[in-house]
Amino acid sequence: MDFAFDARTEELRTELLDFMDRHIRPAEAVAHEQRSRLADPWDTPAIVDELKAEARKRGLWNLFLPDAEHGAGLTNLQYAPLAEITGHSPQLAPTALNCAAPDTGNMEVLAQFGSDEHKERWLRPLLAGEIRSAFAMTEPEVASSDATNIRTRIERAGDDYVINGRKWYISGAMNPDCRIFIVMGKTDPDGADTRRQQSMILVPRDTPGLTVERAMSVYGYEDHSHGGHAEVTFTDVRVPAANLIGEEGGGFAIAQARLGPGRIHHCMRLIGMAERAIELMCRRAVSRTAFGKPIAQQGVVQNWIADARVTVEQLRLLVLKTAWLMDTVGNRGAHTEIQAIKIATPRAVVGIIDSAVQLHGAGGVSQDYPLAELWAAARTLRLADGPDEVHQRSLARRELKKYL
Numbered sequence: 225m226d227f228a229f230d231a232r233t234e235e236l237r238t239e240l241l242d243f244m245d246r247h248i249r250p251a252e253a254v255a256h257e258q259r260s261r262l263a264d265p266w267d268t269p270a271i272v273d274e275l276k277a278e279a280r281k282r283g284l285w286n287l288f289l290p291d292a293e294h295g296a297g298l299t300n301l302q303y304a305p306l307a308e309i310t311g312h313s314p315q316l317a318p319t320a321l322n323c324a325a326p327d328t329g330n331m332e333v334l335a336q337f338g339s340d341e342h343k344e345r346w347l348r349p350l351l352a353g354e355i356r357s358a359f360a361m362t363e364p365e366v367a368s369s370d371a372t373n374i375r376t377r378i379e380r381a382g383d384d385y386v387i388n389g390r391k392w393y394i395s396g397a398m399n400p401d402c403r404i405f406i407v408m409g410k411t412d413p414d415g416a417d418t419r420r421q422q423s424m425i426l427v428p429r430d431t432p433g434l435t436v437e438r439a440m441s442v443y444g445y446e447d448h449s450h451g452g453h454a455e456v457t458f459t460d461v462r463v464p465a466a467n468l469i470g471e472e473g474g475g476f477a478i479a480q481a482r483l484g485p486g487r488i489h490h491c492m493r494l495i496g497m498a499e500r501a502i503e504l505m506c507r508r509a510v511s512r513t514a515f516g517k518p519i520a521q522q523g524v525v526q527n528w529i530a531d532a533r534v535t536v537e538q539l540r541l542l543v544l545k546t547a548w549l550m551d552t553v554g555n556r557g558a559h560t561e562i563q564a565i566k567i568a569t570p571r572a573v574v575g576i577i578d579s580a581v582q583l584h585g586a587g588g589v590s591q592d593y594p595l596a597e598l599w600a601a602a603r604t605l606r607l608a609d610g611p612d613e614v615h616q617r618s619l620a621r622r623e624l625k626k627y628l
């Protein structure tokens with residue numbers, strides 16, 4: 225077993241670490257300040273476009289996409305340590321590198337299942353970072369962790385499809401640059417095979433009947449830097465039949481294909497978020513004194529720091545092993561490990577960030593440190609892309625099967 229990164233990964237890591245130090249970290253406060261002056265708070269601050277141009281110039285662009293024709297052609301194992309670094313600044317770095325969800329998953333879907341026309345009209349500008357996109361599956365009225373519950377209808381009407389339904393927590397949709405929605409709905413709600421009832425269809429933002437109703441908050445945060453999380457209604461939305469992605473009934477399978485890489489990307493960035501929390505925890509512990517000695521000398525604080533380090537090392541190894549399996553035996557072969565990291569990483573990282581919050585006292589929950597926002601972001605990943613319990617259920621079933 226070789227634990228070293230290969231030469232290409234090392235080269236990109238060096239470049240990315242330099243980019244983070246010189247550009248991303250200094251831009252965090254600037255982005256915040258620029259956003260406070262925007263006429264539309266959902267717009268993109270100018271500094272983000274400058275960061276994108278600089279990242280592209282440095283070859284730090286579309287690193288997530290293993291497909292060399294459209295992306296950087298990195299393996300999952302090569303991308304993992306790079307995504308981790310972007311997790312140090314999750315509000316800015318993934319977007320700057322054109323590696324932010326949900327665009328990444330949507331680009332993968334279009335590259336893998338889109339027609340030539342879909343690729344030209346939507347994938348090309350997404351790869352160029354000219355537009356953003358959204359993925360609309362979850363619905364307020366039904367338990368959407370079970371995709372067979374989805375109620376949105378996609379009905380054939382001559383040369384068109386007509387879409388009716390309500391979605392919420394649609395990430396990125398508040399940003400006016402979000403020009404295209406991939407919508408999951410049912411083309412055959414009464415079909416015998418419940419996993420063939422769903423289809424996915426492309427709906428341009430300006431289609432009549434598509435209404436972005438409101439921004440949903442996350443623990444009170446509006447998450448402007450990620451384009452928010454919108455509630456969206458579709459009322460007699462009519463699009464050409466050619467907007468269907470793949471075939472009728474293929475939506476469930478496309479959703480499964482989309483979520484595998486998305487889940488590991490979240491876990492990679494979460495490890496970066498944990499590293500940022502550990503760094504903040506240590507800096508704070510050595511710089512503050514309470515009851516006559518530096519906080520760093522308190523045994524309980526040392527335990528938090530040691531436990532956080534041990535946890536991060538364990539998580540990283542499991543994430544790297546999963547990335548390697550995805551590269552060598554495919555996403556299906558890595559199913560158990562993908563679920564294992566999706567269960568283990570968010571909840572462990574929530575705990576690490578929580579210790580860092582505690583160590584910072586009131587500052588930890590304030591707007592002056594990134595910890596409160598990091599905590600909220602990590603906590604949502606116990607729900608988004610499948611709640612913990614759904615992954616636990618499926619992993620346990622596969623484990624039990626061996627003994628039946």
Ligand SMILES: Cc1cc2nc3c(=O)[nH]c(=O)nc-3n(C[C@H](O)[C@H](O)[C@H](O)COP(=O)(O)OP(=O)(O)OC[C@H]3O[C@@H](n4cnc5c(N)ncnc54)[C@H](O)[C@@H]3O)c2cc1C
Pocket residue numbers: 326359360361362363366367368369370392393394395396442453604607608609610611612613614617
């Ligand atoms: C910040 C954020 C961003 C998101 N972005 C998007 C997006 O861009 N697009 C999109 O479509 N969706 C998005 N979502 C929605 C997310 O994917 C869903 O919230 C998630 O799939 C769960 O669906 P639900 O909310 O309907 O919960 P439900 O399906 O109602 O489940 C609620 C709870 O029930 C329990 N449960 C469910 N099934 C089981 C089981 N089998 N065993 C045990 N317990 C179970 C779990 O505790 C679960 O958390 C986002 C959510 C958040 C918080």
